[in-house]
Amino acid sequence: MSQTATILVIDDEPQIRKFLRISLASQGYKVIEAANGAEGLAQAALNKPDLLVLDLGLPDMDGQQVLREFREWSAVPVLVLSVRASELQKVEALDGGANDYVTKPFGIQEFLARIRALLRQAPAGDVQEAALQVGPLTVDLAYRRVLLEDVEVALTRKEYAVLAQLARHPGRVITQQQ
Structure with a gap:
């Protein structure tokens, strides 16, 4: 996958979205943002991103629910980015369809490396219509x-x-x- 991949960031914290937008854009990625789960699912359906970065603590619905609904129609890689650090929560997200899990606070270099790894693994041309x-x-x-x-x-x-x-x-x- 090329560096022109589109990444959808679903996070309710404006400063996190801004930090990720700047960091990802500096690497050549197109970034789409959503501040809640419903908006994120709509953006995913409209823009067909190559990767989804998902916070679990959203104001309108739990990130696990967003993940379940997204997985009903998409196989796009999902990287969970959350303050929830318990093993049980990580296992639940990974078993629920997430491809990777990073806890906040996080190092941007490791985060970007995980993004690159997930995009390399993404199935090319296997996008299901919403x-x-x-x-x-x-x-x-x-x-x-x-x-x-x-x-x-x-x-x-x-x-x-x-x-x-x-x-x-x-x-x-x-x-x-x-």
């Missing part, structure tokens, strides 16, 4: 909405989960366990 459309049906995985002829369809969590799984794997048989 919204899938089949005829008049749209399944918006980023916003967890279903539209039929541009009218929102109300679904239960289970119904949405089944439909999203089917939409992600068109033409395949999906087992009950999946």
Whole structure:
């Protein structure tokens, strides 16, 4: 992956976002910022970043929830950057789909090295769309909405989960366990 990679930073602390924006931009990366989880998920869906830097302590939703929702439709590498330093929290984030975990405070050189390593490992061209459309049906995985002829369809969590799984794997048989 080239140095022109796009990195989305989701962190509620303006000074951290500014520090990361300056540090990453100085290395040639394009940086997009979000101050909360909902804004971050929207930015991820709109801009399709090459890597996500995610704080776990966000004002509107827990970072673990952001990670779960992001993983429903994206395989882009995620680097968690958090003050939460317990082993249990790190394990939960890594098991939940994070690719790496850095605790605050952190050294910028190590942070940048981890960014480069994650971008090297990123699968090229394996970006899944945040919204899938089949005829008049749209399944918006980023916003967890279903539209039929541009009218929102109300679904239960289970119904949405089944439909999203089917939409992600068109033409395949999906087992009950999946």
